[in-house]
Amino acid sequence: MSEPNLNEIIWQIVAAIPKGKVSTYGQIAKSAGYPTHARYVGSTLRNLPNNSKLPWHRVVNAQGKISFPPGSEAYNRQKSLLESEGIVFIDKKLSLEKYSC
Secondary structure: OOOOOHHHHHHHHHHOOOOOOEEEHHHHHHHOOOOOOHHHHHHHHHOOOOOOOOOHHHEEOOOOOOOOOOOOHHHHHHHHHHHHOOOOOEOOEOOHHHHEO
16 A cells, blocks of 8 residues: 555645634644645645535634635635634634634
């Protein structure tokens, strides 16, 4: 059996983020064993198929913000999904201290 590639490791880590919690791109990269690959995590998630069941919406940037441009369709979708899980935003930011897993 071959070792999982980095994308598969990232998918597994993201899949394990519990409902109502978030992780940052950097935290996922570090957990995957590649602490300098936060942008790669973002690229991996950006390339997911549209019908993916992976909870990509639970990944935010290091400031606790959604990385999509505010007001964009993607931003509004991610924010809505997070709010439906009980995550509260204040000034377009969530509390990493409160919601990080």
